[in-house]
Amino acid sequence: MNYSAERINQFIRENRFEELIAISEQRHRKQFEELREMIRIANKDVQHEKVTEAVLITGPSSSGKTTFAHLVAEMLSEDGYDCTVISFDNYYKDRAEIQKMHLENGFVPSEDNDYDYETLDAFDVEFFKKQMNEYLSGKEIVLPKYDFTSGKRVPGDIVLKPTEKDMLIIEGIHALNPALRTGVEFMFSFNVYICPFDFFGADQNEKVIRPQELRFMRRAVRDSVKRGATLRRTMEMWPNVRRGEEKFIKPMKAYTDFFFNSSLEYEIAYLKKRIFEMREELDEDGKKMLVKFVPIRTLEYFEGIDGFEIPEKSIFNEFYIK
Secondary structure, three states: OEEEHHHHHHHHHOOOHHHHHHHHHHHHHHHHHHHHHHHHHHOOOOOOOOEEEEEEEEOOOOOOHHHHHHHHHHHHHOOOOEEEEEEHHHHEOOHHHHHHHHHHOOOOOOOHHHOOOOOHHHEOHHHHHHHHHHHHOOOOEEEEEEEOOOOEEEEEEEEEOOOOEEEEEEEOOOOOOHHHOOOOOOOEEEEEEEEOOOEEEEOOOOEEEOHHHHHHHHHHHHHHHHOOOOHHHHHHHHHHHHHHHHHHHHHHHHHOOEEEEOOOOOHHHHHHHHHHHHHOOOOHHHHHHHOOOOOHHHHOOOOOOOOOOOOOOOHHHHOOOO
16 A cells, blocks of 8 residues: 555644544554454364463564553454563574674675674574473473673563463564474464565655665654654664564565564654654764665655644553654
8 A cells, every 4th residue: 555645744734643543553454354364263273171282473674562562362262362572582692602602604704784684593592492392391481581782581570471372472583483393392383574665656656665764764763762862872772683584584475474664654754754853863964875775855745743632552561752
């Protein structure tokens, strides 16, 4: 689907932006209901007294995976499942171990950004599978937590105890990778790929903002507040992020049971305003660098707005900073 600047701007000018938010969020709610029904249909033949099942969620950066996973857990809890969200990011190997692995393979980076932290080899897959199998055998496990500041994995504070009807919601860039499930026998698993798939058009769609450009803006806005990253830092990291997506995430579409489109028609107005504000903090070289990631000329066609209310259960809460 393509969203037009003319239509979005009209909602803003007519003070009907709340209506546009409602329309956009309704599209998401419809997808959630479709997902729920597909899981019910796929799961109808599971007849065990005790079940441990999994919904596996992947998608490229800033698609809304984390918030989406928690919303899926909340939704499936209504169907009687005891849901737990597991982030595969917490199974990273220690940063020093990852860097050592690269050096031993003959890779000498020019800077820290050059290390490949998105390869499956950067994760402790065997530990993940060990924990899943222990859980499936009826044992309780302590989920790990990764400290991204120190670059070390530490024991977390979530103790997972098997119940009568468990649903694990596992999200991460490698969540759909078959290597994670080799030797791990969930009674049922369902694969979801989340991404904003829509384009935003201007000048009668002669100019467009593509999904990967939208995701860059989402990430820049989110990380500036929630992770303390400058816009320049996001620009420096983005090429490696995109390479990892093409190499590790895009191929997982072949294993997907359900595609969730996380685009929201109203979001471009907010992202435009925030990106233009952040752009003013860049020097001239930074502004020239930014146009490699965001079509500034196209973005100018969209009116900017902030200070509005969005639903508590909106995926966009992951990126919306009041």
